[in-house]
Amino acid sequence: MFTVFFFSGKETSSSNQSEGNMKRFPILMGAAAMLLAYCSWSLAQLSGSYDVGGGNNNYATPVAAAAALQAQGVSGPVTFNIYNGSYNGQVNLPAIAGVSATNTVTFHNATGQNPVITSTTGHGFYLSGADHITIQGLEVTNCAFNGIYNCSSGLNSSSFNRFIRNYIHNNGSYGANYSGIYLNEAEDCQVLQNEITGCWYGIEYGNGARNIIANNMIYNNEYCIYGNFGTNYAFYYNSVYTITFQAFRIYATTNTTVKDNIFYQAGSGWVHALFLCDGFEISTIVSDYNDLYAPNGNVGYYNGDRPTLSNWQGYTGLDAHSISANPNFVSPYTPYDLHINLPSPVDSAGIPIVGITIDYDGNLRNPIHPDIGADEVGVAGPPGVVDDLTITLSSSTDDSTNITLSWSPALNAQQYHIYKSTTSPESGFVLIGSIINTICTDSNAIVGQTKSFYYVTADNGSLYSPETGIQPPTGIGTPAAERNFSGLYSNP
DSSP states (O other): OOOOOOOOOOOOSOHHHHHHHHHHHHHHHHHHHHHHHHHHHHSOOEEEEEEESSTTOSBSSHHHHHHHHHHHOEEEEEEEEEOSSEEESOEEEEOOTTOOSSSOEEEEEOTTOOOEEEETTSOSEEEESOOSEEEESOEEEEESSOSEEEEOBTTBOOBSOEEESOEEESOOTTOSSOEEEEEESOBSOEEESOEEESSSEEEEEESOBSOEEESOEEESSSEEEEEESOBSOEEESOEEEESSSEEEEEESOBSEEEESOEEEEOOOSSOEEEEEOTTOOGGGEEEESOEEEOTTSEEEESSSEEOSHHHHHHHHOOOTTOBOSOOOEEESSSSOEEEEOSSOTTTTOSOOOTTOOBOTTSOBOOSSSOOSSSOOOSSOOOOOOOOOOEEEEOOSSSSEEEEEEEOOOOTTOSEEEEEEESSOSSSOOEEEEEESSSEEEEEEEETTSSOOEEEEEEEOSSEEOOOEEEEOOSSTTOOOEEEEOOSOEEOO
């Protein structure tokens, strides 16, 4: 029995009537409380896979699915499979009860389906304090405001969210200053493999920390990447093309990493590929292995225009290994396609990034010589020869020592294999290591022992390179003898 006393403050002419009222209300209100309790218990927390707009038709729309999340919470991982259709309405995702790193929530296209999310009066997706949400494989367009708005709610940032392989275009119909994806005070979020076009800002951020923007194709926005404040933002392998304003513009963001990106500014006049606003602390950014190309504008801006790559490098000290060349996009015009045509100067011109092993299309990256930009071009050609193998003997006084082998990177190499023989330069070789680096230490070498022989092969995933061998010295001062192998050997 749930007893609820109700006092209306209304006087009655009869004490009996008043007493009767007092007797009836506990019973009626108690029944209502029991009914509410029953309804709450009957709405079990969500867990598992649910279909939206098709299939099992668990929910008619993404808006309805999001409402169920808010009302019921989750007790396990939840996936919403969205079927074909055009769904109008802002998908609201505040903090969801039960969500965690294990109990995640995913909104994505059902297999073989291409659903469209619109919102004629709001954002496409509005994450306000929501964590561990993935939005994947959806078309988000014709929204009044932002396509995806990831923001804080009070003291709760929207954290650990992922936005993957979405086509986000033509949002912000209410005017300027809206974005394809806007990270506002977001933390530990990832924006990966999206195509974003036709917005005022392609990707925008304000404050926040430890967010990764990688493998996106962003084009035909007024500003393609635009940010203010925040810390530990990382931008990897993005392909950006624009003819207006700046391809990449940030202000007051500390500990920023910008690597392996194409920033192609095709406009003319006061336009820039990479723009660091006045007052930016240059010591807090690492920028390198990018293609900064602005044939009719400025490669960069920092305390003034820097028209060429050499101007930019000389003034900022950044981008020592970057290039400034036409990346040779498949189509930098309508219909846009920011994949790469070979030959291209961005091919094999990047640097590996730990944890990012695929490109925009899901193809594997070359782990040693990746391409700059979102597209890893085709299958690597035959690996080059390791032809400058050298050795260093670490000590001549101990009975045992380390022998260090080093060589220059080989073209198209994904991995190197090191072999050793203690019997003959022609036989007895045993694999002692396979690495992606170009230096290896043999810690089992012994000074004074009979000669050891080494060779190194480069592997591109299907073929070994011609091998280069070296005969290490038996002691300090003995010259190394080099032995070249010839031929191309199938990768076992």
